[in-house]
Amino acid sequence: MQVEEARRLLAERLGGGPRPPSPESARAAIARLARPDTLGPLVRRLSVGDRDLAECTRLSYRHVLGFDKLLLLHGAPRFMLRVHFWHGRTGAVPEDIHNHRCAIASAVVRGRVRMECYEPAPDGVPAIAYRETIDGPGGAWRLRRVGDARLRLLRTERFGAGRSYGLDARTLHRVVSEQPTVTLFLETAAQRAATDVYVRSGGAGGRAAMVRDGGVGRPAAPPKTPLPPAVYLAELDALAGSLGY
Numbered sequence: 001m002q003v004e005e006a007r008r009l010l011a012e013r014l015g016g017g018p019r020p021p022s023p024e025s026a027r028a029a030i031a032r033l034a035r036p037d038t039l040g041p042l043v044r045r046l047s048v049g050d051r052d053l054a055e056c057t058r059l060s061y062r063h064v065l066g067f068d069k070l071l072l073l074h075g076a077p078r079f080m081l082r083v084h085f086w087h088g089r090t091g092a093v094p095e096d097i098h099n100h101r102c103a104i105a106s107a108v109v110r111g112r113v114r115m116e117c118y119e120p121a122p123d124g125v126p127a128i129a130y131r132e133t134i135d136g137p138g139g140a141w142r143l144r145r146v147g148d149a150r151l152r153l154l155r156t157e158r159f160g161a162g163r164s165y166g167l168d169a170r171t172l173h174r175v176v177s178e179q180p181t182v183t184l185f186l187e188t189a190a191q192r193a194a195t196d197v198y199v200r201s202g203g204a205g206g207r208a209a210m211v212r213d214g215g216v217g218r219p220a221a222p223p224k225t226p227l228p229p230a231v232y233l234a235e236l237d238a239l240a241g242s243l244g245y
Helices: 003-014 023-033 036-047 053-058 229-242
Strands: 068-075 079-086 104-110 112-134 141-160 164-167 172-177 181-188 195-200
Touching (some): 003 023, 003 079, 023 036, 023 181, 036 068, 036 229, 053 229, 068 229, 104 141, 112 181, 141 164, 141 195
Antiparallel strands (some): 079 181, 104 164, 104 181, 112 141
């Protein structure tokens, strides 16, 4: 699949009306794009670096949780298509429980992840609640402590290569990479300006655990730094090769 074909598929599957796309429509789109015979040619085309390289690398970075977040297709405000490289490094910062500004979908291309879904509950485990905003595309995270909470684990599910899922904007969850893993990730149109982040009391935490000044203010993590073009292209080249392209 070529770049413009992928853009058309996403536009058709996600729609262009005032209503946000459903998690199922986002999941169906990502499942189609994540097929090796679809993703392989697309990634190989992008790995050549002759289309939107400057824009893609500007919005690609090493996430504070330790994985590389590479932009493939920039279709904002309707969608952003990314690939996540989880390298399986020891000592990685655990992901906080969180939701999103939009419906999202993810497909596992290589490796395996574990997803946990949560809900607020009086008998749940204690956690600290934060409100997260971002300073524009590629900007730094801003986290503000809003109070105490209790969360209950609803379900745990493992996803291996070839499996996909979609979540609505408010579903509380966290994802754990159980080995070196590659996922294709789709962000749809934003439905709100902030997200909810929870760090369990006494836990190591990720973004929220780095908040200072009494829990109100900016994270101590450095600003997002775009990946060098050579790193961006090398990771796409390796992915294309692993898919047979």
